[in-house]
Amino acid sequence: MTEPVLTVAEMREAEKAAMDRGTNEWELMQRAGTNAAQWIMRMAAGRPVTVLCGPGNNGGDGYVIADVLGRSGYEVDVIAPVEPKSETARRARSAFQGGVSSDGALRTGVAVDCLFGYGLDRKVEEPFSKILEKLAASPCYKIAIDVPSAVQSDAARVLGPLPRYDLTLALGAWKQAHFLMPAMPAMGEKRLVTIGLEFEDVSSTVSAAPKITSPKPDAHKYNRGLLAIVAGAMPGAPLLAAEAAMRAGAGYVKLFSDHSHPDAPAELVIEQGSLADALSDGRISALLIGPGLGRDDAARERLAKVLESGKPAVLDADALHLLDPELLAMADAKTLCVTPHEGELAKLCETFGVTAESKLDRARALADVTGLTVLAKGPDTILVHDGMTSFFPRGSSWLSVAGSGDVLAGILGSRLATHGDPRRAAEESVWLHHEAARLASPAFSAGELAHAVKPAMASFL
Ligand SMILES: NC(=O)C1=CN([C@@H]2O[C@H](COP(=O)(O)OP(=O)(O)OC[C@H]3O[C@@H](n4cnc5c(N)ncnc54)[C@H](OP(=O)(O)O)[C@@H]3O)[C@@H](O)[C@H]2O)[C@@H](O)CC1
Numbered sequence: 001m002t003e004p005v006l007t008v009a010e011m012r013e014a015e016k017a018a019m020d021r022g023t024n025e026w027e028l029m030q031r032a033g034t035n036a037a038q039w040i041m042r043m044a045a046g047r048p049v050t051v052l053c054g055p056g057n058n059g060g061d062g063y064v065i066a067d068v069l070g071r072s073g074y075e076v077d078v079i080a081p082v083e084p085k086s087e088t089a090r091r092a093r094s095a096f097q098g099g100v101s102s103d104g105a106l107r108t109g110v111a112v113d114c115l116f117g118y119g120l121d122r123k124v125e126e127p128f129s130k131i132l133e134k135l136a137a138s139p140c141y142k143i144a145i146d147v148p149s150a151v152q153s154d155a156a157r158v159l160g161p162l163p164r165y166d167l168t169l170a171l172g173a174w175k176q177a178h179f180l181m182p183a184m185p186a187m188g189e190k191r192l193v194t195i196g197l198e199f200e201d202v203s204s205t206v207s208a209a210p211k212i213t214s215p216k217p218d219a220h221k222y223n224r225g226l227l228a229i230v231a232g233a234m235p236g237a238p239l240l241a242a243e244a245a246m247r248a249g250a251g252y253v254k255l256f257s258d259h260s261h262p263d264a265p266a267e268l269v270i271e272q273g274s275l276a277d278a279l280s281d282g283r284i285s286a287l288l289i290g291p292g293l294g295r296d297d298a299a300r301e302r303l304a305k306v307l308e309s310g311k312p313a314v315l316d317a318d319a320l321h322l323l324d325p326e327l328l329a330m331a332d333a334k335t336l337c338v339t340p341h342e343g344e345l346a347k348l349c350e351t352f353g354v355t356a357e358s359k360l361d362r363a364r365a366l367a368d369v370t371g372l373t374v375l376a377k378g379p380d381t382i383l384v385h386d387g388m389t390s391f392f393p394r395g396s397s398w399l400s401v402a403g404s405g406d407v408l409a410g411i412l413g414s415r416l417a418t419h420g421d422p423r424r425a426a427e428e429s430v431w432l433h434h435e436a437a438r439l440a441s442p443a444f445s446a447g448e449l450a451h452a453v454k455p456a457m458a459s460f461l
């Protein structure tokens with residue numbers, strides 16, 4: 001099932017729709033608190049629990065959680081620096097029979113943070129900031145309810161002390177912050193707690209692990225997909241991309257390069273000479289250009305030839321510095337996928353006149369203005385295609401190694417050559433990249449990562 005990722009406004013709409021259908025806010029809070037409590041009890045396994053309750057409905061959830069835990073025989077402390085403001089939270093507060101203190105020490109055991117949820121809209125100050133500092137310093141097992149209390153739910157901005165949580169329980173639906181930097185790494189394990197909300201017209205989802213199919217019984221090297229990688233000034237990066245591409249499903253990987261490549265594997269076909277002639281081969285199903293391309297006139301000329309060819313293509317690295325409206329006009333943007341990191345995304349936005357505050361908004365606006373499929377890579381990878389946004393579970397931080405992007409581009413090119421669907425290829429490439437990193441074990445080189453793409457493929461067959 002695809003899991004939606006909602007903004008605060010969309011979340012409020014979904015809750016309103018539930019209420020219009022006859023489920024009141026109290027009922028939703030009961031479901032949220034009761035279902036979250038099941039997770040908390042699993043993690044607490046009998047240890048005492050301290051619940052931190054804030055002024056809004058996130059705090060309301062906290063009182064419900066404390067109530068369920070108390071009735072289940074848990075020792076529960078509630079710390080609430082202020083009385084609840086919302087009517088539903090006040091009702092939850094009154095229903096809780098145990099003691100509530102306005103401050104106090106956190107007992108070793110489990111702490112459940114319900115100070116603020118998606119209603120946080122400004123800097124966290126005292127007394128809440130002091131409690132979050134205390135929580136950060138405590139050795140207890142830390143659970144954030146819905147979102148960590150200092151995290152703004154749409155933009156993932158950190159507005160106060162941010163402890164490192166062991167578990168974050170998203171209520172009702174995922175929020176954007178669950179998948180965005182800088183907040184994401186502090187959330188620990190993340191789990192979705194359902195409360196029976198229904199969602200319509202969802203435009204953002206969590207990418208689900210892909211199902212990659214084996215070649216058809218009548219497959220041969222051409223109909224499995226022929227990826228041509230167009231090299232340029234520097235020989236190493238396109239070779240690395242080719243190493244990954246050869247292991248990601250394409251039946252045939254060629255390198256169009258005028259370098260000699262003495263280290264290239266025997267099975268990689270390298271063609272020299274006229275690029276226009278090479279690109280006229282009708283059997284080529286996708287192209288990759290950018291790694292090691294260079295940024296001079298010759299590089300621009302090679303990019304123009306790729307775009308003029310009309311074939312589906314991945315544009316990466318130097319190609320993203322060269323791409324401009326004039327070059328893009330030569331191609332059908334729908335068939336192109338760009339893979340910018342933060343710096344390249346900023347450059348593309350500047351070139352195409354896009355201004356937006358966050359990486360997410362920049363990626364969306366760039367896709368909107370250009371019609372390109374945008375895979376904005378990094379610790380929080382975002383894919384935007386035709387008005388749809390996909391978020392991804394976090395990959396290994398060991399992927400922050402030189403050449404990692406070339407490997408990703410190679411995988412993506414290979415998947416695009418296999419089936420021609422840029423969005424699907426981009427999703428598959430991120431999962432394969434992450435899985436290859438896991439299988440390569442820590443401190444891998446980009447070359448080792450490229451080789452681990454082969455066992456990673458087996459994980460999704
Ligand atoms: N609605 C539903 O049906 C369901 C909602 N659910 C739960 O509700 C949560 C959202 O609840 P929410 O909208 O009440 O917001 P929440 O995050 O508790 O905090 C807002 C409160 O804090 C205040 N405030 C904000 N920033 C502040 C700051 N920096 N420093 C100090 N105060 C600050 C703000 O008051 P203000 O002062 O702005 O008037 C307001 O009182 C959601 O995350 C989920 O857990 C579930 O139970 C499922 C059903």
Ligand SMILES: [K+]
Pocket residue numbers: 058113114115116117144145146147148149
């Ligand atoms: K919280």
